[in-house]
Amino acid sequence: MAIFxxxxxxxxxxISLMLYGFVYTPMKRLSPIAVLIGAIPGxxxxxxxxxxxxxxxxxxxxxxxxIQFMWQFPHFWAIAWVLDDDYKRAGFKLLPSGGxxxxxxxxxxxxxxxxxxxLGLLPYQFGMTGITSAxxxxxxxxxxxxxxxxxxRECSRKAALGIMFGSFLYLPIVQxxxxxxxx
Numbered sequence: 001m002a003i004f005x006x007x008x009x010x011x012x013x014x015i016s017l018m019l020y021g022f023v024y025t026p027m028k029r030l031s032p033i034a035v036l037i038g039a040i041p042g043x044x045x046x047x048x049x050x051x052x053x054x055x056x057x058x059x060x061x062x063x064x065x066x067i068q069f070m071w072q073f074p075h076f077w078a079i080a081w082v083l084d085d086d087y088k089r090a091g092f093k094l095l096p097s098g099g100x101x102x103x104x105x106x107x108x109x110x111x112x113x114x115x116x117x118x119l120g121l122l123p124y125q126f127g128m129t130g131i132t133s134a135x136x137x138x139x140x141x142x143x144x145x146x147x148x149x150x151x152x153r154e155c156s157r158k159a160a161l162g163i164m165f166g167s168f169l170y171l172p173i174v175q176x177x178x179x180x181x182x183x
Contacts, residue, residue: 009052016041016048028092035076035094043069046175063122068171070119073112074148075167077105081151081160101160103152109163110148116170117141123178133181137174144170 002010020041027034043065050061080087080094081101087094097104120137123129147166151159 005052006055008055008057009048012044012048012051016044028094030093032093032096032099034092035073035080035096038076039069039072042072060123060126060128063119063126063128066122067116067119067174070112070115071167071171074109074116074144074163075171077109077112078151078160078163078167081105082157082164101157102155106148106152106155110145110152113141113145113148113163116144120174129178129181133174133177136177136181140170140173140177 001013019037024034024038024041027037046064046068047057047061050064051057054061077095084095084101093099095101095105096108117138120141121134123137124131124134144163144166147159147162151163153159
């Protein structure tokens with residue numbers, strides 16, 4: 001990577017690999033903080049791509065990193081909620097707020113999802129994309145956020161599944177909108 005792309009890209013790839021393999025993975029058995037640690041390498045691909053193209057870490061690359069970083073919390077916690085029994089049998093501690101499938105966890109999922117709305121506007125604010133992707137990001141973020149209110153009311157596996165599937169839609173829709181709105 002350092003030879004064919006650039007040294008900064010290679011360094012980011014190495015950091016991502018080390019965090020994922022040697023910090024996040026063993027930490028899953030110890031503490032829910034693993035999700036925070038895992039969100040860093042999980043958010044690295046857009047930053048790595050940006051640095052591969054520009055040769056430097058810039059605010060634009062950090063914006064893309066920030067969106068993907070924040071998205072991972074509702075995404076992963078919804079998966080952890082749905083698969084909580086399996087994770088507990090495996091010895092993994094992944095849900096926040098004491099590990100419960102409760103309104104405190106649902107509230108945290110809602111807060112991180114809410115933060116995606118202003119983050120999704122930053123590419124437009126920094127001239128990376130146009131207004132169309134800002135509208136798509138806002139609508140997608142709002143719809144994603146609405147699913148969290150259902151989880152807060154119901155605290156059910158079915159509501160967590162809605163967030164999980166919403167996360168599967170949110171990120172690619174927003175990222176594709178950013179790409180096409182830049183073209």
